[in-house]
Amino acid sequence: MSDRRGSDRWGPDRWGSDRWRPVAFKTRVDEVLHGFVAQEAEQLSAIDPALGPVAGQLxxxxxxxxxxxxxxxxWGWRAVGQPDSDALVRAAASMELVHAAAVVHDDLIDDSPLRHGRPTAHIALRAAVRRRPRAVAxxxxxxxxxxxxxxxxxGQLFATSGxxxxYLARARPLWSVLARELIAGECLEILRTGADPDTTASLKVIRYKTAKYTVEQPLLIGGALAGAGRRLREGYSAYGLPLGEAFQLRDDLLGLFGDPERTxxxxxxxxxxxxxxxxxxETWRIAGDGERERLSALLGRRDLDAEGLDVVREVMSRLKAPDRIEAMITxxxxxxxxxxxxxxxPPYAAAALTALARSAAVRLS
Structure with a gap:
């Protein structure tokens, strides 16, 4: 099989009809997710009105x-040469429910108060139990x-996608891999939190906590559904792993230097x-004894104020650590x-995956 991206066998007119339209695609996925979850939330609330706040968080x-x-x-599906399909969009939307679950758990583990500018689930649900003993817990x-x-x-949305x-049977084994690697990454982050900073260890956390389930595994699942061959699957991993790492490295930068109004x-x-x-x-690796002492006095402080945060940013910027992360992303x-x-x-798939690579790594939120 040829390695050329623009082989004539894909047809000269496919580019026009298959141009990547991210806004229209997001609308399709949103319609699936909102409708499916709304039905599930309604069924949950029907069990008992007290479950209303929980359903609301779904x-x-x-x-x-x-x-x-x-x-x-x-695009893991389309890059095999398969056509657009509403059933495939439903299956693909299930990846967003995996992400939603991971976000709720991650915010809980990290005790993060905000997500998308709104209270996180464990904060919002305090209102439902405010008169109960140990309301926070x-x-x-x-x-x-x-x-x-x-x-x-x-899993339910994937299995009932249509x-x-x-096709579903080909992809099902990848779900257990996705779950195992995602949980491994979250566990590694917990185990590494508070330890002496180490770039190699941090990159391993990134790979398993974010990179794999954000890019590589969705591609592989889409490819498995479409019957992708070994060579293409290997290519998906070669593309997906570094891109997923770039995505999380960008998140790291935005987390400290981004605009909270956007993030x-x-x-x-x-x-x-x-x-x-x-x-x-990276900051710790290149910092001197004095800089490490300043950082040690601030890292892990739950009462860290704006002034302390500015000190951390100043040390990082002076050591050009953000520039090093930018270089890693590039x-x-x-x-x-x-x-x-x-x-x-197909050329339209290559164009879409190129655009997705740019949007994943170059963003403000």
Whole structure:
């Protein structure tokens, strides 16, 4: 099989009819998610009116999002040469429920107060239990169960997408891999939190906590549904892993240096939590004794104020740690695009995956 991206066998007129339209695609995914979760939330509330706030958090969990994971799953299918399909869009939308579950659990573990500019699930649910004993712990327990249910609903949406059973069977083993790697990454972050910063360890956390389930696994699942061959699947991994890492490295930068009005999150979260980000690890690696002493006095402080946060930013900027992370992002995007250009995919799919690589790594939120 040829490695040329623009082989004539894909047809000269496909580019016009298959141009990547991210806004229209997001609308399709949103319609699936909002309708599906609304029905599930209604059925949950019908069990008992007291479950209303929990059902509300199910819907809140899918209210926003870039829908990148659904897009990578969709193009994992289309890059094999398969046509657009509403059933495939439903299957791809299940990737967003995986993400929603991961976000609820991650916010709970990190005790993050905001997501998309709104209170996170474990904060919002305090209102439902404010008159109960140990209300804060009760709200956290409810949020944990919201995340659990979202993960279950992801599997249900995938299984009922409308794709043939034989197609679904090809992809089903990848779900257990996705879950295992996602949980491994979250566990590694917990185990590394508060430890001496280490870039290699931080990049491993990034790979398993974010990179794989954001880009690689959605691509592989879409490819498996479409019957992708070994060479194409290997190419998906060669493209997806570095791109997924670039995505999270961008998140690390935005988490500390981004505009909270755009990110919808507090800038101090990573510093207060002493999380093992690559940005912190690179700063620590090149910092002198005096700079490490200043950082040690601030990392992990739950009462960190704006002045303390500015000190952390100043140290990082002076050591040019953000520039190092930018360079890491650029290198990973280039690696991903080089791998993509080696694949024999339809030109419209290659164009879409190129655009997705740019939007994943170059963004403000």
């Amino acid at each position: 819907e809140a969990a899918v209210a926003d999002g870039k829908r990148l994971r659904a897009a990578f799953c969709y 009760a709200a956290r327990s409810l949020a944990m169960l919201v995340g659990d249910l979202l993960m279950s609903l992801a 794709l043939p059973a034989a 919808g999150k507090e800038n101090a979260d990573d510093v207060r939590g002493h999380r093992p980000t690559a940005l912190l690890a 290198a990973r995007v280039e690696e991903a695009l080089d791998a993509l250009h080696e694949l024999d995919t």
